[in-house]
Amino acid sequence: MSGKPLHLHQERGGGSPVAALVLLHGVTRRGADWLPFVPHFEPSLGWLAIDFPGHGGSDPSPGDYRVVDYLDQITPWIEQTDHPQQVLIGHSLGAMVAALAAARSPKRFAGVVLIDPPFATMGSRFRQSTFYRQFEGMVELLSHPSEPVALFQRLRELPVRRPGDGQEVPFRDLRDDASLRTYAEYLCKIDPRLLEPIVAGRWLDGYDLEQVAASIECPVLLIRADLACGGMLTAEDAAVLCDRIADCRHSYFNGVGHQIQHTHPDLLASELNRFVAKVLSTG
Structure with a gap:
């Protein structure tokens, strides 16, 4: 990383020294995009959201902005957010980065939540x-x-x-x-x-979905929105993830578009909190 700062949003719940929930936002957005949703989390859990490089209060990237580049640039920050049990929660771009982070560090996270990652919709298609x-x-x-x-x-x-x-x-x-x-x-x-x-069609260069999915060892909650309503994760990509990830729970939100945490927060919170409670109790 270049040493340029990344802007953070943080709430430490229940006296925990470091957040248990790490929140990654979608492209063109920022960590504050999660703020309307965080009241739905269990109050005892701390959370931390980052502005990706080139977004919000973070400095521009000195390099490229492919999906793999985002993880390379935030990895030192993730490594500093040490917590005995940590759940990575990503939406859209953040979900693709979260999957890659879990694949590269299979033992680090108690669980990962992938909310409507675009993959082919923003790649080959x-x-x-x-x-x-x-x-x-x-x-x-x-x-x-x-x-x-x-x-x-x-x-x-x-x-x-x-x-x-x-x-x-x-x-x-x-x-x-x-x-x-x-x-x-x-x-x-x-x-x-x-x-x-x-x-330019380069966003997913260097990102092998099948290899990434097969390398994830922690439990995963995969949320898929409805393509007809603006969802981005295709059924084909969801099938690859469910087939290759050892422990993958898949929820399809019929009639719900891509911005799930804004349009249907209660529905998302029900699935997410159930998953987080389970992985943190067994991790």
């Missing part, structure tokens, strides 16, 4: 997915820096493809103004370079 138009448009938006209020207005009108039927609609048809305002604030804080490997 990206140009055919409904998300390509959105990310292509964001590259254009961020090529003209602006303040959050102005970016919010432009974001509302950004042409995107609607999940399910692929029809082109303005972004405001898919997200309410509150979520778009928050998203505009997040986008104003990112390094625009982090979108380059995504749009």
